[in-house]
Every structure is written in C-alpha cells, then in structure tokens.
Amino acid sequence: MSEGAAKSHRNILLTVDESPSSDKVFEYTVTNLYRQGDVVHILHVIAPSRRLVVTPDMGLEGVIEDDEETKRKVEEHAQEFIRERFEKRLETLRIPYQVDIVRGCVDNDSIGALVCRRAEGIDAVAVVMAKHSRGTIKEFFIGSVTNYACHHCKQPVLVLHCD
C-alpha cells in the first residue's frame, strides 16, 4: 500500500470458540483479510448452560440452568481464553478490536441468527467462521451455526475448513 492511501475502516466479524480451529480463523483474518484501520470483532457465544438436555437424534430439547456461581466462572473462563489467544495478539499487531461474549440461546438456529444480526449490525465486510466436523455435542451445534450463517447471512461469509 502506498503512502497516503486511504485508510480502511471495515469491520470484520470473527466467531470463535475454544477449539483449535478458532486460531485458524484468527490467522487467516490477520494474514489475508485485514487491512490497516479495520476493526476486528470477536464474537463468542457461551453455551446456554453446562447441562444440555438432548433428544435421541441429538437435537437440543432444553437446558438445566446453571447457578450464578457457575455462570460467573464460565464467563470468566471465556474472557480468559479470549484474552490469551486473541486479545494479546491483536494488541501486539496493533489491531483495533472489540470482544462480544454472549450467553447463547437454546437452539443453534438462534445462535446462527445472533451471528447474522451482529454481522448486519456492524455491517461486517465478512464473517469469518470455521466449518467444524462433527465430534462432540458442542461441536455439532457450532457446526450448525456456520451452516445457518451460510444460508442466511446478508454479509459475505468466509468458511474455513479446519479438520
């Protein structure tokens, strides 16, 4: 980029979780998409509770609410891993950022809708997500969020294959 070129002002939305694929999401963004001046928005959705009631076909039937103490611990843990894995690097790279940690809804269609709403709200130039392969229950739900976003998001979605 030449001296005096107009500074970028885009918002890039990244959806992250604790899995290693979020590192790939982050790396791809800062290596291939990021332009000086852009703001990186990190979105992390906390599972609605630690105890999920699932139907025989792995659908989510309901949640057993966590007590306040557990909720607080889960949130703190989320803040911590985001700080360690993403915020520190963003600061080193001098990239302006914003972190949103949201307590998730009962079904992953709603989580998907949440992601799409956020993308629209910040007019994201792209939503960067990982396509998880099926594994644990948690990954199953998160994978469906990516699927929902691909189908419904009004902003471009960048899907990384992370096996």
Added chain:
Amino acid sequence: MEASDRVLLIAVDDSEDSQKAFMWAVDNLYREGDQIHLVHVVPRLAFAAQYGVPPVDFVPAAENSSYESAVQRAEQFIIDRFVRALPVTIKSPVVHIIKSEVDTESVGHVLCKKADELDAIGIVMASHNKGRMAEFFLGSVTQYCTHHSKRPIIIVPTPK
C-alpha cells in the same frame, strides 16, 4: 513493503450475482500483486440441454461446434461482466473456461480441484448460481463447495 502474490479464485457465471461476488473480491480481498483467476465451468450436460443432443459420452458431429459456441459465449460474458469491470491498476485476470468431462463430476468438484491446483487462498462465489429461489438457501455449486472444499470459501450473498 513486499508485494502480495496470492492466487484468488473467483467462480463466475453469466449473472449479476456472480458479478457482485467478483466486485467484493476486487474491493475487499485483492492486494497489489495478487493474481486473479476467473473460473467458469461448462458441464457436459449443458450442451445436451442447449443443443438437443442426447447427453451421451461422444457425439462426434455435435461435440466440437457446440462446445466451441459454449466457450465463445463464456469468453464474451467474461469480458463484458468481469474483465471490463476490473480497474486498470489490477493485473489482468487469468481466465479458465473448463469443460467438465464426466457427467457426474459436479461444477463444484471442478472448482475445488482447480483451487488446489492453483494453490488459491480462497474460492469466491455468489450464494446462488441460478438466481435465488424460495426453496433453496444456497445454490448447488456453493452448497457443494462449502461442504467439500479444503480451501476457504467466500460466499457473497445474493440479495433477496
């Protein structure tokens, strides 16, 4: 600052949605020095549908001329919709018009293979390949690529 030298693969067809995906890539992904590759796949069955020949493996008389016309039409829309729209500062794109040889080989499969061959940093495509229809969330090509591609896919949505 070192120049970029990445390969950007953009799947194109003769539609406004495809043009939008292309412009998104040019405006938001492209860096000086990158090489843009435009890829258009002509599936074998397209000849059959358009020229009324049976979709068999080899029809010597019909084969060459119908394929040539399909390529010429593709060259024309690629120039009109994509090459002309490219800012002069950007390196000329490499254009690939690929005939998919086997009936069952999907357009998506050809795109993914080409992306691997070119070592592309991603495949950019519109969400829909035949215009948005109520019953489909994603066009079949985009659907295929999202599930099968090992490389990043960038889906540029078709507005309602």
